[in-house]
Amino acid sequence: MEGIPREVLEIADGIRSMRIRGAGKIARSAAEALKIAAEKYEDAREPGVFRKYMARVADLLIETRPTAVSLPNAVMYVMQAVFTPASDFETLRNSVVSAATRFIEESNNAVKRIAEFGSRRIKENSVILTHCHSTAAVSVITEAYKQGKVVKVYSTETRPFYQGRITTRQLIENGVPVVQIPDSAVRYFMHEVDQVVIGADTITSNGAVVNKIGTSQVALVAHEARVRVFVAAETYKFSPMTVIGELVPIEFRDPSEVVPAEWLQVHRNVRVLNPSFDVTPPEYIDAIITEVGVIPPQGAIMILTERLGWAIDKIKQAGLTKLRFEDLVEE
Amino acid sequence: MSVLRREGFAERPTGSELIMNLLDAAQEAAAGGDCLKLVKFLRDRYIQFSRERPGSAGLFNVIRHILTHVRDHGCTGVRDYIAGLKESYDKALWSASEVMAKRIVDGEVLMTNSNSLAVRRLFEILVRNKVKFSVYVLESRPGLEGLILADYLDKLGVETYLIVDSAARFFMKNIDKVVVGAEAVAANGAIVSKVGTSLMALVASEARVRFFTIAPTLKISLETVYGELIKLPEGDWRLLMNEETRKSLPEKYVAKAPLYDVTPPNMIDGVATELGLYPPQSIPILVKTIYGSYPPQLTPLEKLFSELLGGG
Numbered sequence: 001m002e003g004i005p006r007e008v009l010e011i012a013d014g015i016r017s018m019r020i021r022g023a024g025k026i027a028r029s030a031a032e033a034l035k036i037a038a039e040k041y042e043d044a045r046e047p048g049v050f051r052k053y054m055a056r057v058a059d060l061l062i063e064t065r066p067t068a069v070s071l072p073n074a075v076m077y078v079m080q081a082v083f084t085p086a087s088d089f090e091t092l093r094n095s096v097v098s099a100a101t102r103f104i105e106e107s108n109n110a111v112k113r114i115a116e117f118g119s120r121r122i123k124e125n126s127v128i129l130t131h132c133h134s135t136a137a138v139s140v141i142t143e144a145y146k147q148g149k150v151v152k153v154y155s156t157e158t159r160p161f162y163q164g165r166i167t168t169r170q171l172i173e174n175g176v177p178v179v180q181i182p183d184s185a186v187r188y189f190m191h192e193v194d195q196v197v198i199g200a201d202t203i204t205s206n207g208a209v210v211n212k213i214g215t216s217q218v219a220l221v222a223h224e225a226r227v228r229v230f231v232a233a234e235t236y237k238f239s240p241m242t243v244i245g246e247l248v249p250i251e252f253r254d255p256s257e258v259v260p261a262e263w264l265q266v267h268r269n270v271r272v273l274n275p276s277f278d279v280t281p282p283e284y285i286d287a288i289i290t291e292v293g294v295i296p297p298q299g300a301i302m303i304l305t306e307r308l309g310w311a312i313d314k315i316k317q318a319g320l321t322k323l324r325f326e327d328l329v330e331e
Numbered sequence: 332m333s334v335l336r337r338e339g340f341a342e343r344p345t346g347s348e349l350i351m352n353l354l355d356a357a358q359e360a361a362a363g364g365d366c367l368k369l370v371k372f373l374r375d376r377y378i379q380f381s382r383e384r385p386g387s388a389g390l391f392n393v394i395r396h397i398l399t400h401v402r403d404h405g406c407t408g409v410r411d412y413i414a415g416l417k418e419s420y421d422k423a424l425w426s427a428s429e430v431m432a433k434r435i436v437d438g439e440v441l442m443t444n445s446n447s448l449a450v451r452r453l454f455e456i457l458v459r460n461k462v463k464f465s466v467y468v469l470e471s472r473p474g475l476e477g478l479i480l481a482d483y484l485d486k487l488g489v490e491t492y493l494i495v496d497s498a499a500r501f502f503m504k505n506i507d508k509v510v511v512g513a514e515a516v517a518a519n520g521a522i523v524s525k526v527g528t529s530l531m532a533l534v535a536s537e538a539r540v541r542f543f544t545i546a547p548t549l550k551i552s553l554e555t556v557y558g559e560l561i562k563l564p565e566g567d568w569r570l571l572m573n574e575e576t577r578k579s580l581p582e583k584y585v586a587k588a589p590l591y592d593v594t595p596p597n598m599i600d601g602v603a604t605e606l607g608l609y610p611p612q613s614i615p616i617l618v619k620t621i622y623g624s625y626p627p628q629l630t631p632l633e634k635l636f637s638e639l640l641g642g643g
Contacts, residue, residue: 156497159470159497160495165580168581169580169581169584173581178585179585179587180571180584180586180587181586181587181588182473182526182527182571182588183472183495183496183497183527184444184469184471184496184526184530185526185527185587185589187527187530187592188526188589189587212497213495214495214496214497214498216501217497217500220533221530224533258493258494258495259335259493260334263335263478267482268485269484269485269490270491270493271492271493272492272493273493273498273502274494274498278497278498278500278501
């Protein structure tokens with residue numbers, strides 16, 4: 001931790017302790033931390049020493065949340081600038097600071113752009129169905145509603161944690177007519193639905209979407225009913241690790257989220273399995289709406305190579321499943 | 332369990348339990364040898380069921396059977412007739428579960444939802460026959476009856492996995508067979524079951540997992556032969572939470588909770604009845620076997636009531 005500014009350590013701690021939450025916030029905070037680290041750097045004014053220092057900060061940040069995809073993506077975006085060849089220190093530092101600033105700005109504008117692009121895909125008089133809670137999806141729906149295109153929204157409860165209630169609350173606040181339904185009723189209502197709009201937790205290199213448990217069923221039901229499925233997702237949700245074949249780990253959460261612990265204690269033969277995500281195959285998705293444009297799910301690989309190509313090269317080069325920037329610094 | 336009430340947990344009688352309860356109550360109504368009282372009782376129930384459980388074909392069939400008996404034979408022997416109906420339904424339910432049990436082999440992993448009496452009996456038979464199996468149970472909102480079934484399986488000593496309704500597709504690859512109960516079987520082989528069943532059936536069909544329903548023939552909805560659509564009741568937020576939780580949500584919060592949905596015949600591999608395992612498309616054959624002709628000679632319930640009550 002020596003030589004790393006206090007503000008940077010505070011951000012790292014905030015991400016680790018989950019004080020800083022949500023994919024977008026985590027990503028922007030990490031970029032902010034790198035920016036502060038660059039600005040407050042006081043050691044030798046030599047590119048090599050500076051790179052080594054920045055790599056330490058990057059590794060520190062990445063370690064705070066090993067499973068979040070937005071975090072390494074933000075860090076890699078900025079670190080690409082750190083590793084660009086530069087003869088003098090000031091130019092290098094400036095380019096790092098501006099890369100971090102650019103990332104934060106782009107991220108802040110991403111939801112607005114997604115809402116703009118996504119709302120164009122919603123037809124007149126649409127009934128929309130959404131699952132779980134996604135800021136990007138809510139923004140698309142709200143924007144389309146403002147354009148007078150949305151008649152009604154079905155929002156699933158999303159057991160076990162009822163994130164659908166957050167969605168419903170936000171849509172009500174935005175004036176959008178919304179009806180909450182149990183997750184089991186998705187097929188019952190699908191014949192009334194024109195479009196499905198959902199968010200994503202992670203998008204893999206083959207265009208599969210990792211999102212809240214139940215998403216893949218919603219997409220399957222929509223597919224059966226020939227209802228279009230749109231995924232609203234910022235580009236930092238695309239996982240570079242999946243390019244080298246890494247699987248996205250799916251967390252099994254505590255059984256007490258589903259039934260009270262006391263219930264489980266008296267039912268010894270019953271185990272509660274509580275996976276928090278599932279994988280929706282690309283064939284059930286009509287388009288992914290990102291801040292850089294609308295792409296087919298199979299175009300995910302392009303987003304990854306275009307936006308994160310440098311990081312993927314490094315990952316391949318080092319054969320790392322866990323990226324360590326310090327190892328990448330050449331002496 | 333008070334915590335669970337917050338999530339809308341509620342004990343409700345299953346379709347088969349309702350049929351048994353109706354037969355018991357009819358027996359009581361006929362106790363004084365007064366058939367007018369019995370018919371009036373049945374009419375009240377008919378009105379109630381049409382409103383609350385319009386999809387439960389078994390209830391309407393029971394009412395039709397008793398009314399037809401009263402019309403054809405008067406009041407004599409009606410109590411024996413009702414007792415006979417109950418006994419034969421109970422037997423039919425066991426037989427249908429026995430038929431299904433024959434299709435489950437050692438080591439299989441099953442998935443089911445809700446809390447069907449027929450499915451509970453299937454599990455009981457399998458345990459009795461020392462068949463080793465495990466079960467994935469969906470919690471089955473609204474109502475969370477899956478918890479009651481999981482409790483039953485726990486007491487039977489069966490390895491049970493409880494999952495949220497949304498996780499059916501996640502686990503479908505682990506499953507050998509899906510087995511569910513039914514409220515009604517339509518003439519075309521579609522079944523009416525707890526909401527979410529059709530979703531589970533679709534997920535099973537995508538994964539090429541076999542899907543069965545256990546339904547005694549009393550659950551065949553004869554009205555559907557004549558094009559009648561089975562009505563499905565819907566509830567509101569009260570089925571999903573208690574007052575306290577509702578208060579924490581915005582005033583404008585609206586929820587819709589259907590109780591049943593329809594699973595199309597193309598997603599069903601077999602209907603286990605007391606007469607054997609039938610493909611859903613062969614329901615007309617079953618109807619002909621039981622009622623002697625297809626389409627069956629059917630007097631509408633409304634007409635039977637007005638005949639017996641003289642328009643009153």
